[in-house]
Amino acid sequence: MSKMSRYNIAFKGLSQGKHEFLYELDKSFFGAFENSIVEDGQVSVNIVLEKQSALLVLWFYIDGTVNIQCDRCLELFDQPISGKNRIIVKFGEENLDDGDDVIWVSVNDYQLNVAQLMYEFVSLALPIRHVHPDNENGKSVCDPEMIDKLNNLNVSKNDEEDITDSRWDGLKKLLDNE
Numbered sequence: 193m194s195k196m197s198r199y200n201i202a203f204k205g206l207s208q209g210k211h212e213f214l215y216e217l218d219k220s221f222f223g224a225f226e227n228s229i230v231e232d233g234q235v236s237v238n239i240v241l242e243k244q245s246a247l248l249v250l251w252f253y254i255d256g257t258v259n260i261q262c263d264r265c266l267e268l269f270d271q272p273i274s275g276k277n278r279i280i281v282k283f284g285e286e287n288l289d290d291g292d293d294v295i296w297v298s299v300n301d302y303q304l305n306v307a308q309l310m311y312e313f314v315s316l317a318l319p320i321r322h323v324h325p326d327n328e329n330g331k332s333v334c335d336p337e338m339i340d341k342l343n344n345l346n347v348s349k350n351d352e353e354d355i356t357d358s359r360w361d362g363l364k365k366l367l368d369n370e
């Protein structure tokens with residue numbers, strides 16, 4: 193994961209207080225994750241890191257569009273996303289009583305890689321259903337040709353079943369004639 197090293201934030205040398213980091217995520221970023229729903233996109237992640245005496249607080253502000261496949265017509269479309277997520281970085285031995293948003297790192301660590309976190313927060317920002325958003329008239333903008341093709345596939349499947357059924361009918365007739 194060496195090409196992910198540019199997402200390392202070296203926090204050790206930072207002064208106490210707030211620091212900002214801006215990352216632009218694109219195809220090369222999403223392509224690095226196996227089985228990613230998102231293969232392409234233009235997403236800005238603005239990270240505000242607040243260094244306190246004993247811990248770090250990181251806010252992730254996500255804004256952009258991702259290119260994902262429509263569940264209905266299978267065409268790719270641009271899905272706008274935005275999100276705001278917070279994590280807290282603590283140092284030392286992990287304490288399981290802490291919430292999901294706490295990450296424990298060794299007291300010897302001097303940098304934090306935020307690639308996996310950004311990927312997870314982008315995934316969380318996706319809607320549950322991946323379909324083309326309706327246009328301003330409330331109409332579906334799914335590719336009508338593709339929808340037709342998919343419907344035809346279903347129809348021809350039904351036709352095959354009908355053929356099988358009629359063959360059985362023929363056989364039945366033969367048997368009846370005997």
Ligand SMILES: [Zn+2]
Nearest residue numbers: 262265324334
């Ligand atoms: Zn669609």
